[in-house]
Amino acid sequence: MGTKNEQACPPDAKKMEALARFSGKLAHDMNNILGAIEGYSTLVSGAMRTDDPAKEDMEEIRQAVAKAAGLMKKFLVFSGRSGFTKTACDVGALLAGLGQKAAAEREDVKLELDIRPGLPVISADASGLEQALQHLLQNAREAMPGGGTIVLRAEALRLPPGEIKSPRPAEAGSDFVKISVEDTGPGMPAEVRERLFEPFFTTKKYAKGAGLGLSAVYGIAAYHNGWVEVKSGAGPGSEFLLVLPAKPGAADLKKI
Numbered sequence: 001m002g003t004k005n006e007q008a009c010p011p012d013a014k015k016m017e018a019l020a021r022f023s024g025k026l027a028h029d030m031n032n033i034l035g036a037i038e039g040y041s042t043l044v045s046g047a048m049r050t051d052d053p054a055k056e057d058m059e060e061i062r063q064a065v066a067k068a069a070g071l072m073k074k075f076l077v078f079s080g081r082s083g084f085t086k087t088a089c090d091v092g093a094l095l096a097g098l099g100q101k102a103a104a105e106r107e108d109v110k111l112e113l114d115i116r117p118g119l120p121v122i123s124a125d126a127s128g129l130e131q132a133l134q135h136l137l138q139n140a141r142e143a144m145p146g147g148g149t150i151v152l153r154a155e156a157l158r159l160p161p162g163e164i165k166s167p168r169p170a171e172a173g174s175d176f177v178k179i180s181v182e183d184t185g186p187g188m189p190a191e192v193r194e195r196l197f198e199p200f201f202t203t204k205k206y207a208k209g210a211g212l213g214l215s216a217v218y219g220i221a222a223y224h225n226g227w228v229e230v231k232s233g234a235g236p237g238s239e240f241l242l243v244l245p246a247k248p249g250a251a252d253l254k255k256i
């Protein structure tokens, strides 16, 4: 599909690690402070009479704290301190379910599912993985305002050590599942491609708080000891790849 540059580009690992460390620490410390504001405002609100004119203001404070906590949660996902848990996960079944939901999203966007045979079982937080794929599907749809095609593909991959970009390569083994989301949108220029995964990087001109979709995808891939790459170049079309290590001994577990 498309004529994109076939070079797959992973994000700059050092820059992303530094940003993730900073975001994780910031979110952790902010959460402690927000917890204190939440706790004390609840106490104060509880001690007020129901007709106290300041009670509404206290409620505003509590809602603002909840919003800030939601934002910090996104930073925690990006930094890999997300509170996810891993269990054996059948990627084919997960994608089939997701494909059904995604197909119903927009009539002018066709979704093709291509789940190749022989996928190894992976050890994953299914809801986290689904969240990452939803961000990729959402971006693909947004890149095609006039309609187009998305291909959601999963295939097994065996890689030599030199091609493994896991945060902890020694634990990754050599078997992986590669999930890709490919669209027929316009692609992206190099200056966008280089900054895609940074938190708050967006080319959207509207909607506050945007620019956190791909940073979440980055964090979710890293949590699973996997990585994300993008293929997009001079021609139209973009393809995002999520590469996740198979569960050790996954061959014995192929049918769960």
Ligand SMILES: Nc1ncnc2c1ncn2[C@@H]1O[C@H](COP(=O)(O)OP(=O)(O)OP(=O)(O)O)[C@@H](O)[C@H]1O
Pocket: 135, 139, 140, 143, 183, 185, 186, 187, 188, 192, 196, 197, 201, 202, 203, 204, 209, 210, 211, 212, 213, 214, 215, 238
């Ligand atoms: N499939 C794609 N095709 C072209 N450009 C893309 C694609 N996916 C992402 N981008 C570019 O990457 C930017 C960052 O994406 P990201 O998902 O992180 O944030 P966002 O979509 O702008 O906002 P949010 O996801 O928070 O609503 C987008 O603004 C867009 O410029």
Ligand SMILES: [Mg+2]
Pocket: 135, 138, 139, 211, 212, 213, 214
């Ligand atoms: Mg997005």
